[in-house]
Amino acid sequence: MGESTSRIAIVGAGLSGALLACLLGEAGHHIEVFDHRRDPRKKGFAGGRSINLALSARGIHGLARAGLAEVVLADAIPMAGRRIHSPTGRVTFQPYSKNRGDTINSVSRGGLNMALLEGAQKYTNVRFRFEHRCVDVDLQRPSVTALKGAGGRPVEFDVDLVIGCDGAFSVVRAAMQRLDRFDYSQSYLKHGYKELVIPPTLTGDFAMPADGLHIWPRGGYMMIALPNNDRSFTCTCFWPFTGPNSFDALTTEKDVRDFFTAHFPDAVPLMPTLAQDYLANPTSSLVTVRCAPWFHGGNVVLVGDAAHAVVPFYGQGINAGFEDCVLLADTLKEHGSDHERALQTYYVGRKIHADAIADLAIANFLEMRDHVASARFRMKKRTGRMLHRLLPRWYTPLYNLVSFTLIPYAEAVRRTRRAKHVLRIAGVVLVLLVLAAASWVFR
Numbered sequence: 001m002g003e004s005t006s007r008i009a010i011v012g013a014g015l016s017g018a019l020l021a022c023l024l025g026e027a028g029h030h031i032e033v034f035d036h037r038r039d040p041r042k043k044g045f046a047g048g049r050s051i052n053l054a055l056s057a058r059g060i061h062g063l064a065r066a067g068l069a070e071v072v073l074a075d076a077i078p079m080a081g082r083r084i085h086s087p088t089g090r091v092t093f094q095p096y097s098k099n100r101g102d103t104i105n106s107v108s109r110g111g112l113n114m115a116l117l118e119g120a121q122k123y124t125n126v127r128f129r130f131e132h133r134c135v136d137v138d139l140q141r142p143s144v145t146a147l148k149g150a151g152g153r154p155v156e157f158d159v160d161l162v163i164g165c166d167g168a169f170s171v172v173r174a175a176m177q178r179l180d181r182f183d184y185s186q187s188y189l190k191h192g193y194k195e196l197v198i199p200p201t202l203t204g205d206f207a208m209p210a211d212g213l214h215i216w217p218r219g220g221y222m223m224i225a226l227p228n229n230d231r232s233f234t235c236t237c238f239w240p241f242t243g244p245n246s247f248d249a250l251t252t253e254k255d256v257r258d259f260f261t262a263h264f265p266d267a268v269p270l271m272p273t274l275a276q277d278y279l280a281n282p283t284s285s286l287v288t289v290r291c292a293p294w295f296h297g298g299n300v301v302l303v304g305d306a307a308h309a310v311v312p313f314y315g316q317g318i319n320a321g322f323e324d325c326v327l328l329a330d331t332l333k334e335h336g337s338d339h340e341r342a343l344q345t346y347y348v349g350r351k352i353h354a355d356a357i358a359d360l361a362i363a364n365f366l367e368m369r370d371h372v373a374s375a376r377f378r379m380k381k382r383t384g385r386m387l388h389r390l391l392p393r394w395y396t397p398l399y400n401l402v403s404f405t406l407i408p409y410a411e412a413v414r415r416t417r418r419a420k421h422v423l424r425i426a427g428v429v430l431v432l433l434v435l436a437a438a439s440w441v442f443r
């Protein structure tokens with residue numbers, strides 16, 4: 001191993017922690033990964049917040065860096081567009097892109113985590129410590145204190161660098177929040193989410209086409225569904241917690257059946273256990289977390305949701321998290337033992353883009369919920385695709401820049417704003433030319 005290898009504690013063996021363990025393991029660092037869960041490889045994956053997720057270009061790039069893209073994509077289901085369900089049950093398909101290869105990919109969250117854990121386990125210098133709950137981090141030493149096993153015996157680990165990959169409610173970040181001049185904000189949507197299932201048909205087929213992301217937009221609330229490998233769909237209801245058309249409004253099986261029959265009529269026959277599932281499954285909240293800075297000296301740094309949890313409506317949470325992992329691994333390599341420089345370079349390189357995707361995710365929530373079904377929205381998307389086809393070098397829709405390229409998020413936003421500005425000017429010039437021509441003809 002080279003001179004610049006370090007002892008690194010990664011807190012969290014979720015998606016970003018496990019990818020980082022692969023990348024830093026490969027670089028020869030001595031890695032200890034802590035997670036309070038049981039080892040999912042031994043006990044079978046106990047589930048998590050959502051059963052599947054959409055992986056796109058950025059996530060695939062991160063996996064490719066760990067040599068895992070092919071194995072993960074082999075089990076993925078490509079989704080080439082949105083399938084919009086109207087209140088009467090009519091379904092229309094809106095492709096994401098003019099390019100056939102531009103798809104987002106539905107992958108099993110558990111399967112992805114497992115592939116990453118197995119990928120990291122190849123390195124003898126990576127050690128997983130499951131059933132270790134991190135309870136504190138000493139930012140100066142630095143060290144991690146964890147409670148081990150069911151008895152909760154406290155154990156301490158001194159390392160050179162602590163990386164917080166422990167999600168939106170990060171304990172590593174909580175330690176940093178005690179520092180002077182550490183910025184932190186969290187904001188919850190008034191909407192939460194609940195997961196339901198559309199099982200395979202009796203003949204073992206998908207109950208709906210599996211080539212797209214299904215959306216039932218209803219203005220103010222919506223349901224979506226992504227296909228799974230076992231030919232089921234995971235549906236997610238994004239509704240307000242309280243008020244009309246809310247989770248609180250449905251308290252009996254009859255309420256649930258009546259509501260779904262009125263608002264999602266075509267889904268009801270496909271969901272035989274709808275009412276029981278609805279009442280049994282939890283309703284969870286959706287939070288955006290922003291903080292700054294993401295590092296403390298050369299000792300501690302945050303990655304993934306621990307640094308920037310975003311709401312899931314652009315399908316970019318872990319895609320952004322994997323971009324963090326790649327950049328952090330690269331900056332640590334570039335700056336060797338100068339961890340402080342590496343962490344600062346990583347933070348400066350990512351913060352502006354994490355803020356950009358947080359804003360885009362909230363804007364996309366409103367778009368998916370309220371606009372995707374409207375004629376105006378469809379016309380806008382069609383115009384975007386047409387411009388992309390006619391002027392591919394000059395115009396690419398924002399969704400495509402975010403989902404199908406590696407162009408940094410804030411740069412994607414900037415390019416889209418600039419293109420829209422030019423389009424507006426071109427529109428005005430066109431109108432003036434038409435008016436001038438008309439006045440010349442009719443003079």
Ligand SMILES: Cc1cc2nc3c(=O)[nH]c(=O)nc-3n(C[C@H](O)[C@H](O)[C@H](O)COP(=O)(O)OP(=O)(O)OC[C@H]3O[C@@H](n4cnc5c(N)ncnc54)[C@H](O)[C@@H]3O)c2cc1C
Nearest residue numbers: 012014015016035036054134167304305315316317318319
């Ligand atoms: C409903 C929903 C749908 C989503 N859909 C998508 C999507 O389609 N595409 C997408 O890219 N993203 C999606 N996301 C976002 C994505 O799930 C997150 O961005 C991603 O899981 C973040 O990964 P992470 O590894 O940073 O954190 P997490 O997945 O939260 O992992 C954190 C890990 O840390 C461990 N941990 C936590 N605290 C401690 C502790 N004190 N001690 C030890 N271990 C600890 C946990 O057990 C866990 O293993 C969705 C999110 C939600 C809620």
